[in-house]
Amino acid sequence: MLDWLIVGGGVHGTYLSNVLTGRLGWRRDRVRVLDPHPTPLARWDQMTANVGMRYMRSSLVHHLGLDPYALKRFAKTPKGRSWARFARPYNRPSYALFQRHTQCVVQNQRLGDLRVRGRADGLGRASGGWLVETDDGTLKARRVLLALGLSEQPCWPGWAQSLRDAGGPVHHLFDEGFQREALLGWRHAVVVGGGISATQAALALAKQQPGTVTLLARHPARVHQLDSDPGWMGPKNLSAFLQQPCPVQRRSTVDDARHRGSVPPAVQRKLGYAVADARLAYHVAEVTDTSTGPAGLVRLRLNAPPGTLLTDLVVLATGFEAQRPGGAWLDAAVEALGLRCSACGYPIVDAGLRWADGLYVTGPLAELELGPVARNIVGARLAAERLAHAA
Numbered sequence: 495m496l497d498w499l500i501v502g503g504g505v506h507g508t509y510l511s512n513v514l515t516g517r518l519g520w521r522r523d524r525v526r527v528l529d530p531h532p533t534p535l536a537r538w539d540q541m542t543a544n545v546g547m548r549y550m551r552s553s554l555v556h557h558l559g560l561d562p563y564a565l566k567r568f569a570k571t572p573k574g575r576s577w578a579r580f581a582r583p584y585n586r587p588s589y590a591l592f593q594r595h596t597q598c599v600v601q602n603q604r605l606g607d608l609r610v611r612g613r614a615d616g617l618g619r620a621s622g623g624w625l626v627e628t629d630d631g632t633l634k635a636r637r638v639l640l641a642l643g644l645s646e647q648p649c650w651p652g653w654a655q656s657l658r659d660a661g662g663p664v665h666h667l668f669d670e671g672f673q674r675e676a677l678l679g680w681r682h683a684v685v686v687g688g689g690i691s692a693t694q695a696a697l698a699l700a701k702q703q704p705g706t707v708t709l710l711a712r713h714p715a716r717v718h719q720l721d722s723d724p725g726w727m728g729p730k731n732l733s734a735f736l737q738q739p740c741p742v743q744r745r746s747t748v749d750d751a752r753h754r755g756s757v758p759p760a761v762q763r764k765l766g767y768a769v770a771d772a773r774l775a776y777h778v779a780e781v782t783d784t785s786t787g788p789a790g791l792v793r794l795r796l797n798a799p800p801g802t803l804l805t806d807l808v809v810l811a812t813g814f815e816a817q818r819p820g821g822a823w824l825d826a827a828v829e830a831l832g833l834r835c836s837a838c839g840y841p842i843v844d845a846g847l848r849w850a851d852g853l854y855v856t857g858p859l860a861e862l863e864l865g866p867v868a869r870n871i872v873g874a875r876l877a878a879e880r881l882a883h884a885a
């Protein structure tokens with residue numbers, strides 16, 4: 495029987511496998527990470543490449559190494575030096591530096607060796623632990639950590655689903671298998687979304703083909719450096735949050751605190767320059783429906799000027815569905831095992847992120863305990879502190 499089975503090997507699952515084996519002293523042969531992808535952080539790599547980000551939104555102490563200053567030190571080594579760029583505020587590392595540091599951590603700590611390729615599709619109790627059903631047999635572990643992110647649930651607005659079902663040219667930036675850089679030779683691309691990912695992807699497409707891209711946001715720009723106030727990374731905001739016993743209140747605090755669909759000032763400035771140079775068009779409007787346009791184009795009807803857009807490529811950057819990640823197998827486990835959830839469907843866990851004896855959560859599933867930063871890299875680091883004291 496394993497000591498720990500982590501379900502999900504993205505940023506959270508991979509970092510926490512590093513913490514368990516590299517810091518907390520669990521035996522490497524007794525810790526495994528179950529994930530359907532061949533390499534650690536596969537979805538992170540794909541989604542961030544599609545966005546085309548040049549700098550991280552988070553600071554240089556948020557990464558997958560154990561020591562908070564590991565990335566800073568890495569930037570001074572021969573391997574890191576040529577990528578060592580930082581942006582203000584918060585000393586945000588270049589995306590290239592972050593990626594290279596992550597690769598080094600994964601290689602040096604041999605985190606790839608901890609992986610089992612597969613997908614959990616059932617969870618039940620076993621004597622002294624848990625059984626995780628997978629598409630390739632059953633795994634048994636004393637402790638299970640659910641590190642399911644949101645990457646498997648990109649949000650598709652209704653009109654876009656209908657367009658896709660009719661065979662229309664629409665993709666989601668975060669769809670598995672979608673590659674922005676493989677898109678070539680469109681006549682007019684429309685990027686739908688109002689946040690940082692939409693803006694960065696629209697800028698990247700406009701760089702590929704200037705003057706042929708429109709960014710369509712349904713709300714005016716919400717300019718914020720981070721996706722929630724930095725006070726949420728520590729006791730300043732978290733202390734009061736943790737004193738709130740009601741999970742429904744906690745959910746509403748998390749939702750209010752998160753700057754959904756927001757853009758940092760530097761990215762917003764780049765958008766302004768691109769619009770001024772006519773490299774990119776920008777409209778604030780919502781799509782109401784779609785129809786066939788002339789010359790093989792699709793017509794998007796809008797509820798505000800310019801009224802319609804003609805396009806042969808729609809790229810959605812509309813974020814993720816808000817529902818609890820996991821889907822049917824986790825729903826069934828919640829029901830069968832009587833796992834406590836709030837009205838929003840998310841786990842009610844204790845201070846050690848324990849959902850039941852030996853069953854732990856991180857990432858969005860830990861939101862009602864770790865607050866609005868739970869999904870971010872710092873959320874994984876906060877989760878490590880809780881697990882270190884609990885397990």
Ligand SMILES: Cc1cc2nc3c(=O)[nH]c(=O)nc-3n(C[C@H](O)[C@H](O)[C@H](O)COP(=O)(O)OP(=O)(O)OC[C@H]3O[C@@H](n4cnc5c(N)ncnc54)[C@H](O)[C@@H]3O)c2cc1C
Nearest residue numbers: 502504505506529550551552613614643644645857870871
């Ligand atoms: C474009 C982009 C940029 C971002 N930039 C930043 C940033 O600069 N700083 C920051 O702090 N945060 C950032 N974030 C937010 C957050 O850090 C990332 O979304 C991060 O990838 C979340 O990691 P995760 O491990 O929780 O989730 P995921 O990346 O979704 O990984 C979860 C893994 O679990 C797997 N899985 C799901 N179900 C199962 C199952 N049943 N069995 C086995 N495996 C399963 C999935 O396939 C996936 O591989 C960004 C997010 C995006 C989308």
